[in-house]
Amino acid sequence: MQATSQRNRNIMAVIAVVIGLAMTYVIPFMVQTSLERVLIFLSAHIAEGYPAFTSGLPLFDIFYSAYRALIFASGAALIVISWEIKKGSEWTFPAAMTLFAVPSIGGFFMFLPYVSWVPGFPLPMVISFIGLTGYWAFIFLRDGVDMKVRWVQFAALTFIGMMITDAFTIGVGAQRTMATRPGWPFYPDFTWWLFRWAGEVNWVSALVLFISIPFLAMKKKAGWWLAVIPAITILMINIPTQFIRTKTLDYLYGSLLAAGVLFFTVLPYFKERLLGEESPVEDEFESA
Numbered sequence: 001m002q003a004t005s006q007r008n009r010n011i012m013a014v015i016a017v018v019i020g021l022a023m024t025y026v027i028p029f030m031v032q033t034s035l036e037r038v039l040i041f042l043s044a045h046i047a048e049g050y051p052a053f054t055s056g057l058p059l060f061d062i063f064y065s066a067y068r069a070l071i072f073a074s075g076a077a078l079i080v081i082s083w084e085i086k087k088g089s090e091w092t093f094p095a096a097m098t099l100f101a102v103p104s105i106g107g108f109f110m111f112l113p114y115v116s117w118v119p120g121f122p123l124p125m126v127i128s129f130i131g132l133t134g135y136w137a138f139i140f141l142r143d144g145v146d147m148k149v150r151w152v153q154f155a156a157l158t159f160i161g162m163m164i165t166d167a168f169t170i171g172v173g174a175q176r177t178m179a180t181r182p183g184w185p186f187y188p189d190f191t192w193w194l195f196r197w198a199g200e201v202n203w204v205s206a207l208v209l210f211i212s213i214p215f216l217a218m219k220k221k222a223g224w225w226l227a228v229i230p231a232i233t234i235l236m237i238n239i240p241t242q243f244i245r246t247k248t249l250d251y252l253y254g255s256l257l258a259a260g261v262l263f264f265t266v267l268p269y270f271k272e273r274l275l276g277e278e279s280p281v282e283d284e285f286e287s288a
Helices: 006-025 027-047 051-087 092-116 123-141 147-179 190-217 221-244 250-266 268-275 280-287
Strands: none
Touching: 006 027, 006 051, 006 092, 006 123, 027 051, 027 092, 027 123, 051 092, 051 147, 092 123, 092 147, 092 190, 123 147, 147 190, 147 221, 147 250, 147 268, 190 221, 190 250, 221 250, 221 268, 250 268
16 A cells, blocks of 8 residues: 555545444445335245245344444444555555445345335345445555456455355355245254255355455465365355256355456466555554
């Protein structure tokens, strides 16, 4: 960040404050409006003859509210560190990227019910793009970084965010289905406990992928491994699950996103640009 001009650092600090304020005092109301619409239309969907979706009511209530809290806390953190961003403290870049990722990922998760049964304008997409505005702006406002490196970071980190959303959603879908499975609490056959197995593996992978974001932003090899390992893990569970449970293409989509993450991290051209420059953050930590 010290290589970034004072002008750009000022812009980045303002972005952090503006988006932080939106995350703390605007997005929570957008989340509640979105949640109420989901609950209303999901209840109507259940009444139309889909009782298996009943378990979705408490799950959406819990996870929308949890994301609201995470987004609020992340927004507060952006406001607090904005002065350090202005000063050019190196650690603020990976920290800010991680904080911007929270509404980006949460918004896309909250958007998915709008694809299935919620009509009208999807407010969660606005939530996502508020976060993505900061996420992408910080990549391209940093000076002293080759433009090719910025575009590789843009692609890799965006795919990782999309993969996190998809993996988290698969996990939620598995929990929803398991709660209303035939013969609960027992498992009718292998395909049912495979469903839970795959969902929880996706949850674990989503968590590890999220942890990779600040490390990749610092160009640390640990971040590369933290992205590659869960992407391969998702392929290992999603591909066979898609062949066994063929009612939806969810596992295929997850596999394609995992392949996208691997494409932008494993290919030598992209790997070199993700890790090729020594991170000043590492030096700062070592001298602390």
